[in-house]
Amino acid sequence: MHYFLGVLSRTGLMQWSLFECLFVMGKVTGFKEFDRKTEAYRPVDLRIKDYGEIFTTHHDVAHIQEQGARCMDCGVPFCQSENGCPVDNLIPEWNDLIYHNKWQEALIRLHKTNNFPEFTGRVCPAPCEGSCVLGMNNPAVTIKNIEQAIVDKGFKEGWIQPYQVKHRTGKKVAVIGSGPAGLAAADELNKCGHSVVVFERDDRIGGLLMYGIPNMKLDKDVVERRVNLLKSSGVEFITNVDVGKDLTTAQLQKDFNVLIFTTGATQARDLPVDNRDAHGIHLAMEYLTKNTKSLLDVGHADNSQLSAKGKDVIVIGGGDTGTDCIGTALRQGAKSIVNFELMGKPPVERAESNPWPLWPLIYRLDYGHSEAVEVFGQDPRQYHLMTKSFIKGADGKVVGLSTINVDFKEGQLIEIKGSEKTWDAQLILLSMGFVSPEHYLSNDANITLGERGNYQADYGKYATSQKGIFTAGDCRRGQSLVVWAINEGRGVADQVNRYLETFASL
Ligand SMILES: Cc1cc2nc3c(=O)[nH]c(=O)nc-3n(C[C@H](O)[C@H](O)[C@H](O)COP(=O)(O)OP(=O)(O)OC[C@H]3O[C@@H](n4cnc5c(N)ncnc54)[C@H](O)[C@@H]3O)c2cc1C
Ligand code: SF4
Known part of the structure; x- marks a missing residue:
């Protein structure tokens, strides 16, 4: 019988997960017996004194297994479907495996769909949990926490080793940009036997994993550990080369069969209102990058970071970037922190228009917000606020800004008269998202842009308008x-x- 089902599975007539769920099932009543409990972050009063990770890596195995046992192994696991995990992680399978204490097998399953679970296990907002079937009437399974525990154990036990490429195809690929997209592409193509070189304009590899997401959310040793594994597996990395400036795409095309542009959306949205030129107003990315670079280079000994110490800080814009600015400013010793949001405060529970299994648009306290609550006694977010102008002192430094309250009616933004207010600030951080990639590389390569200024290529195809250039x-x-x-x-x-198998030849 096992043999018969195995054949069905291999021929694709039956999914492996279905095969398994017929024979293996975690604790059938686990979801009824155990409450959801994520592992606690490090205590706020300790963690804001350093840039160490907020997470624990000393996982309580019994606790994680109990949480894995809450997985119902439901017939249609929405957690790994369209609204759930974007890499289709085989979540019920690894939940079941850890429940049965098969951690190494769980790790193998995890790596089948996700090249870097140690990154997502730390920084992913976990859309999987928003669509977990248990979440319909109970708190969802702690999927992200389990993912982190599996991969942390994998590294601790030495189960994660460089990939040994058995055969080289002789085909060469240049990846431009070393963020998670470039690293995943490099990893996969290297495993196929192609020779991959990753070009990065920064001095360190990782894209926003390195300079963007701060240390406390993703320790840079975690990033470098994976980069070293890729190096040992055969991927070559070249830093401090800005393709499109230091090196043209035409030059690269002479040496490589294919170019892949994974340059990120690094063009930040600015706020061009009065006195934008005042000193002390910075794009969030400049602030976060300088802080991380100085930390990694010399442990902040050179004071080259933009410091919030003793200052009233205003962060304009929310999201992950806004939260990271709050967390960083707190660690630098800000006097006060306020975070402006244009939109209103989200509801505590899902609205009727936002049902399961959609991503829950609800009020959340991310790590930076909880830290601010503990230090200043309140959530730093202020809603429905639009900045009208910055206020500049005689010495050219910013001293504050003025705002007006806004509302939205039928999609239109309306300013509420009489709600004008001024705020003190000596450091203002602009965290209003990113518009598109910068365009010097696309100009150099002469590739077509989409309406929003992104490199144009269909999802699933990834081919740009120029043959042999993908994105x-x-x-x-x-x-x-x-x-x-x-x-x-x-x-x-x-x-x-x-493409390489079909067309490319040097
Ligand atoms: C502050 C911040 C916090 C975030 N927090 C989270 C989070 O908690 N969770 C989450 O899931 N996502 C988060 N994100 C989003 C996430 O980091 C990005 O979606 C992701 O990194 C995009 O990956 P990427 O590989 O496409 O590009 P990127 O990570 O942006 O990498 C692009 C790389 O290309 C390089 N590059 C660009 N042009 C060139 C060139 N011409 N030549 C050579 N190199 C070049 C850049 O220097 C960069 O290193 C955050 C983003 C920011 C800004
Ligand atoms: S937390 Fe992990 S399983 Fe969940 S969506 Fe993110 S990557 Fe997928």
């Missing part, structure tokens, strides 16, 4: 998430591999 990640889809960058990196690798 993936934020520069193609717009500002997104690490897990989507990994999805696109894997997807572009698949397309490039097909």
Whole structure:
């Protein structure tokens, strides 16, 4: 019987997961017996004194197994479907495996769909949990926490080793940009036997994983550990080369069969109101990058970071970037922190228009917000606020800004008269998202742009308007998430591999 089902599985007539769920099932009543409980972050009063990760890596195995046992192994696991995990992680399978104490098998399953679970296990907002079937009438399974525990254990036990490429095809691929999309593409193509070189304009590899997402959310040793694994597996990395400036695409095309642009959406949205030129107003990315670079280079000994110490800080714009600015400003010793949001405060529970299994648009306290609550006694977010102008002192430094309250009626933004207010601030951080990739590389390569200024290529195809140039990640889809960058990196690798097998010759 097992043999028969195995044959069905291999011939694709039956999914492996279905095969397994017929024979293996975690604790049938687990979801009734155990409450959802994620592992606690490090205590706020300790963690804001350093840039160490907020997460624990000392996982309580019994606890994680109990949480895995809450998975119902439901017939249609929405957690790994369209609204759930973008890399289609085989979530019920690894939940079941860890429940049965089969951690190494769980790790193998996890790596089948996700090149870098140690990144997503830390920074992913976990859309999987928003669509977990248990979440219909109970708190969802702690999927993200379990993912992190599996991969952390994998590294601890030495189960994650460089990939040994058995055969080289002689085909060469240049990946431009070393964020998660570029790294995933490089990993996959290297495993196919192609020779991959990743070009990065920064001095360190990782894209926003390195300079963007701060240390406390993703320790840079975690990024470098994976980059070293890729190096040992045969991927070559070249830093401090800005393609389109230091090196043209035409030059690269002489040496490589295919180019893949994974340059991210690095063109930040600005706020061109009065006195924007005042000193002390910075784009969030400049602020976060300088802080991380100085931390990694010399432990902040050179004071080259933009410091919030003793200052009233205003962060304009929310999202992950806004939260990271709050967390960083707190660690630098800000006097006060306020975070402006244009939109209103989200509801505590899902609205009727936002049912399961959609991503829940609800009020959340992210790590930076909880830290601010503990230090200043309140959530730093202020809603329905629009900045009208910055206020500049005689010495050219910013001293504050003025705002007006706004509302939205039928999609139109309305200013509420009489609600004008001024705020003190000596450091203002602009965190209003990203518009598109920068365009010097696309100009140099003469590739077509989409309406929003992203490199144009269809999802699933990833081919630009120029033969032999592919693209993936934020520069193609717009500002997104690490897990989507990994999805696109894997997807572009698949397309490039097909292209190389069919067309390319040097
Ligand atoms: C502050 C911040 C916090 C975030 N937090 C989260 C989070 O918690 N969870 C989450 O899922 N997502 C988060 N994101 C989003 C996530 O980081 C991105 O969606 C993801 O990194 C995109 O990956 P990518 O590979 O497409 O591009 P990127 O990570 O942007 O990498 C692009 C790389 O290309 C390089 N490059 C660009 N042009 C060139 C060139 N011409 N030559 C050579 N190199 C070039 C850049 O220097 C960069 O290193 C955050 C983003 C920011 C800004
Ligand atoms: S990558 Fe994100 S969505 Fe996928 S299982 Fe992990 S936490 Fe969930």
